[in-house]
Amino acid sequence: MACEIAPDYFDPLAVDQEQARDVARWRKAERARLLADRQALSVSQRRAAADMIAARVDTLLAERFPNIDGLTLSAWWPIKAELNLRPWLESLLARGANVTLPVVTAPSAPLAFRLWTPDCRMVQGFWKIPVPADGPEVVPDLTLAPLVGWDPAGFRLGYGGGYFDRTLAVLSPRPMTIGIGLQSARLATIFPQPHDIALDVILTEAGVQYEQKDA
Ligand SMILES: Nc1nc2c(c(=O)[nH]1)N(C=O)[C@@H](CNc1ccc(C(=O)N[C@@H](CCC(=O)O)C(=O)O)cc1)CN2
Numbered sequence: 767m768a769c770e771i772a773p774d775y776f777d778p779l780a781v782d783q784e785q786a787r788d789v790a791r792w793r794k795a796e797r798a799r800l801l802a803d804r805q806a807l808s809v810s811q812r813r814a815a816a817d818m819i820a821a822r823v824d825t826l827l828a829e830r831f832p833n834i835d836g837l838t839l840s841a842w843w844p845i846k847a848e849l850n851l852r853p854w855l856e857s858l859l860a861r862g863a864n865v866t867l868p869v870v871t872a873p874s875a876p877l878a879f880r881l882w883t884p885d886c887r888m889v890q891g892f893w894k895i896p897v898p899a900d901g902p903e904v905v906p907d908l909t910l911a912p913l914v915g916w917d918p919a920g921f922r923l924g925y926g927g928g929y930f931d932r933t934l935a936v937l938s939p940r941p942m943t944i945g946i947g948l949q950s951a952r953l954a955t956i957f958p959q960p961h962d963i964a965l966d967v968i969l970t971e972a973g974v975q976y977e978q979k980d981a
C-alpha cells in the first residue's frame with residue numbers, strides 16, 4: 767500500500783479513480799434529471815424543436831458539403847422522447863444521401879452503422895432500440911449524435927454506455943460529428959474525462975452552440 771511506504775505519499779491514480787467515481791455519480795443524476803425534463807415536454811414542443819433543428823442542419827450541411835448526393839450520414843431511431851428527425855431523414859434520402867442508424871453489436875464495443883430506409887425491415891437490438899435487420903455496415907462521412915446533455919466546450923452526455931466515445935475513438939478518419947439536442951439540456955460542464963471526445967459542432971433549436979475552430 768502506498769500509505770505504508772510513506773504517510774504523506776500522494777497517489778495520483780487513487781485520486782483520479784475517486785474523482786472518476788464522483789463524476790460518474792453526478793452524470794447519472796444529471797442524466798435522470800435531463801431525461802425527465804425532456805419527457806415532460808409536450809409532443810408539439812419536441813416536434814417544433816426537431817423541425818427547427820432539421821432546418822438548421824440543412825443550412826450547416828449546405829455550408830460544409832457542396833453535394834449531399836452520395837453523402838453517408840448516421841442519425842438515430844428516437845427513443846426516450848428523443849427528437850424525431852425521421853421526416854427530415856426521408857427528405858435527405860430523396861436528395862440522394864445515404865442514411866444509417868447506429869447498431870450496438872455487443873456491450874462495450876464501438877457502434878456499427880447500418881443503412882436505413884423507411885421501408886427496411888427493423889428488429890429490436892440492445893436496449894430494445896429498433897435497428898435495421900440486415901444490410902451492409904458502412905462508415906458514415908458525418909455522424910449526428912443525439913444529446914441527453916451538452917456543454918459549451920463541445921462535450922456530450924449520452925445514456926452512459928460510452929458508445930459514441932468508443933466509436934469516435936476507433937474510426938479513422940474520424941467522421942465529422944454534430945451533436946443535436948435541446949437548448950435546455952445545456953450543462954456548464956460535463957466534467958470531461960480522458961475518454962470523452964469533444965464533438966465538432968453542437969446544435970440546438972436555438973442554433974449552433976459550439977463549433978470546433980478548424981472543423
Ligand atoms: N436513439 C438512440 N440510439 C442509439 C444511441 C442513442 O443515444 N440514441 N446510442 C448512443 O450512443 C447508442 C445506444 N446507447 C445506449 C447506451 C446506454 C443505454 C442504457 O440503457 N443504459 C443503461 C444505463 C447504463 C449505465 O449507466 O451504466 C440504462 O439506461 O439503463 C442505452 C443505449 C446506439 N443507439
Ligand SMILES: Nc1ncnc2c1ncn2[C@@H]1O[C@H](COP(=O)(O)OP(=O)(O)OP(=O)(O)O)[C@@H](O)[C@H]1O
Nearest residue numbers: 793922923924925926927928929930931932935961
Ligand atoms: N474509448 C473508450 N474505451 C473504453 N471505455 C470507454 C471509452 N469511452 C467511454 N468508455 C466508458 O464508457 C462509460 C460511459 O461513458 P460516458 O459517461 O461518457 O457515456 P455517454 O457518452 O453518456 O454514453 P453513450 O455514448 O452510450 O450515449 C465510462 O465508464 C467510460 O469509461
